[in-house]
Amino acid sequence: MLILGIESATESVGVALGGHDGVIAAVEIARGRRHAESIVPAVQFVCRQADVDLAEVGVVAVDIGPGLFTGMRVGIATAKALAMALRVPMIGITSLDLLAFPARHSDRVVVPVIDARKGEVFWAMYRHVPGGVQQVMAPTVGSVEDLAADLMARGQESLCLGDGAERHREVLADVHHCEVAGPRHPSAGALVELAHARAVREEFVDHHEIAPVYLRVPDAQINWSTRQVRP
Amino acid sequence: MTVDEHTLVLGVETSCDETAAALVLGGDDVISSVVSSQIDLHAEFGGVVPEVASRAHLESLNPVVARAIVEGGIDPSRIDAVACTIGPGLIGALLVGVSAAKALALAWDVPFVGVNHLEAHLYAAFLEDTNLQFPLVVLLVSGGHTMLVEMRDHGDYRLLGRTIDDAAGEAFDKVARFLDLGYPGGPAIDRASDAGDPDAIRFPRAMMDDGLDFSFSGLKTSVLNYVRREPDVASVDVAASLQQAVIDVLVHKARRAAHEVGATGIVLGGGVAANRLLRAEIAAACAADGIGAFLPSREMCTDNAAMIAAAGWHRLRAVGPSPLDIGAFPTMPLLDQALIR
Numbered sequence: 219m220l221i222l223g224i225e226s227a228t229e230s231v232g233v234a235l236g237g238h239d240g241v242i243a244a245v246e247i248a249r250g251r252r253h254a255e256s257i258v259p260a261v262q263f264v265c266r267q268a269d270v271d272l273a274e275v276g277v278v279a280v281d282i283g284p285g286l287f288t289g290m291r292v293g294i295a296t297a298k299a300l301a302m303a304l305r306v307p308m309i310g311i312t313s314l315d316l317l318a319f320p321a322r323h324s325d326r327v328v329v330p331v332i333d334a335r336k337g338e339v340f341w342a343m344y345r346h347v348p349g350g351v352q353q354v355m356a357p358t359v360g361s362v363e364d365l366a367a368d369l370m371a372r373g374q375e376s377l378c379l380g381d382g383a384e385r386h387r388e389v390l391a392d393v394h395h396c397e398v399a400g401p402r403h404p405s406a407g408a409l410v411e412l413a414h415a416r417a418v419r420e421e422f423v424d425h426h427e428i429a430p431v432y433l434r435v436p437d438a439q440i441n442w443s444t445r446q447v448r449p
Numbered sequence: 450m451t452v453d454e455h456t457l458v459l460g461v462e463t464s465c466d467e468t469a470a471a472l473v474l475g476g477d478d479v480i481s482s483v484v485s486s487q488i489d490l491h492a493e494f495g496g497v498v499p500e501v502a503s504r505a506h507l508e509s510l511n512p513v514v515a516r517a518i519v520e521g522g523i524d525p526s527r528i529d530a531v532a533c534t535i536g537p538g539l540i541g542a543l544l545v546g547v548s549a550a551k552a553l554a555l556a557w558d559v560p561f562v563g564v565n566h567l568e569a570h571l572y573a574a575f576l577e578d579t580n581l582q583f584p585l586v587v588l589l590v591s592g593g594h595t596m597l598v599e600m601r602d603h604g605d606y607r608l609l610g611r612t613i614d615d616a617a618g619e620a621f622d623k624v625a626r627f628l629d630l631g632y633p634g635g636p637a638i639d640r641a642s643d644a645g646d647p648d649a650i651r652f653p654r655a656m657m658d659d660g661l662d663f664s665f666s667g668l669k670t671s672v673l674n675y676v677r678r679e680p681d682v683a684s685v686d687v688a689a690s691l692q693q694a695v696i697d698v699l700v701h702k703a704r705r706a707a708h709e710v711g712a713t714g715i716v717l718g719g720g721v722a723a724n725r726l727l728r729a730e731i732a733a734a735c736a737a738d739g740i741g742a743f744l745p746s747r748e749m750c751t752d753n754a755a756m757i758a759a760a761g762w763h764r765l766r767a768v769g770p771s772p773l774d775i776g777a778f779p780t781m782p783l784l785d786q787a788l789i790r
């Protein structure tokens with residue numbers, strides 16, 4: 219079963235194609251053009267390179283956040299529309315799951331940390347267990363000081379990954395037993411691999427059921443002078 | 450590709466607070482048109498909140514597109530092109546539509562066409578009256594825009610005048626909020642005016658005989674000052690007098706514009722074109738001048754995707770498809786077609 223993965227919850231954009239034999243083609247743009255411009259051309263590119271017709275895709279997987287709202291929505295809107303038009307099911311995976319994936323064999327507590335701007339970060343915690351990975355703390359948003367205090371209280375060896383961890387490296391470096399390491403961004407390759415594991419278990423959802431993980435309510439502070447225009 | 454009367458275009462619109470999709474055949478035959486309004490979501494804030502709008506678009510877009518296809522009674526394989534608003538509008542809102550529309554075009558292997566939202570408003574009248582003769586003067590009035598455009602042919606426009614500050618709809622919105630008449634302001638002012646006296650207060654008619662540009666910020670200020678000075682004034686009289694002042698200027702200038710370019714008629718477009726007094730006065734002015742008055746239905750004046758599909762059909766025929774690496778242009782002007790490439 220061929221899986222198309224689309225990932226755009228952070229500054230990076232990724233599109234990958236793969237399945238039973240792993241990732242067969244992938245594009246990763248760590249920082250470049252704006253997401254909306256690059257995703258569809260990236261889908262065309264991976265299909266061409268892998269000599270795959272888009273109609274052969276059987277599942278569309280997407281990073282559902284948390285992350286930068288506009289960026290993640292672009293990826294989710296693209297993925298949902300593709301799934302509807304191709305009439306295939308979807309698999310949604312959080313950006314934090316994706317970021318933790320490369321460190322899944324670590325015996326430390328793995329803490330993916332995504333920059334949420336405004337001095338905050340999104341994070342979750344995972345632990346290696348026999349046969350896989352267990353989430354020990356659900357995705358949340360807060361200040362990096364909150365995260366540091368939590369890690370300190372746990373007192374376990376931990377590994378922080380992601381652009382949020384890098385941005386606040388000094389704060390996290392003060393935490394005992396805590397190391398900050400790569401990768402910076404979730405990858406579309408990880409998305410395809412994780413989605414494949416779920417596809418094998420037939421854990422599909424319909425495109426209507428894909429729900430973004432925002433973790434923050436909209437900032438609805440407006441006044442007369444900053445009103446947006448109605449075109 | 451050949452673009453003709455058999456070409457079926459899916460239009461997508463997400464530039465502000467309406468999620469819309471429509472199927473239009475041959476540029477003017479509306480097969481289906483679905484609009485999902487977010488008015489209720491924004492009412493508590495008294496204005497459109499961009500992040501709230503973007504979230505709602507993402508949630509509604511697939512169901513709205515699916516409904517347009519089902520109501521059109523066609524199989525998606527019959528769709529020949531996908532057209533979508535690329536600007537102007539709220540950037541986050543636009544990007545949801547552009548991303549989804551490009552994805553649909555890619556998956557169905559059909560051309561994608563980026564459409565200017567303002568240009569699409571010009572096409573709304575053609576969906577209901579296919580016998581319009583050029584040149585035409587279009588009075589486009591909404592919460593974000595007030596402009597007079599000469600339409601010399603499809604895709605051939607000249608900006609005759611525009612607001613130098615607030616849009617007419619913006620003045621309605623702000624005064625309606627100040628008077629606590631409800632949201633959105635345009636319909637609220639229209640309703641309240643029914644019970645008011647339009648001659649109760651003489652508000653200024655700015656730049657009345659001064660070119661074809663408009664200015665409404667002085668009017669808004671003068672209304673707010675008046676109400677602060679005379680707190681016991683009836684809101685309905687303020688609403689009716691404000692509405693009369695705005696419409697006097699709009700009609701006067703549209704009429705002069707039509708005369709100057711020798712237009713066959715005046716076309717109304719934009720959300721404020723649903724205002725009943727404006728429609729009546731434009732109709733009366735055109736009848737007096739012996740030219741046509743083209744007043745699209747409320748559904749076509751306000752944001753919808755049928756006008757996007759229609760404009761997309763014309764653009765596809767005249768210019769061809771847009772590239773799939775196109776983004777959104779929040780401040781795109783009407784005449785800068787180069788942005789669409």
Ligand SMILES: [Zn+2]
Pocket residue numbers: 448449566570591719720751752
């Ligand atoms: Zn509009």
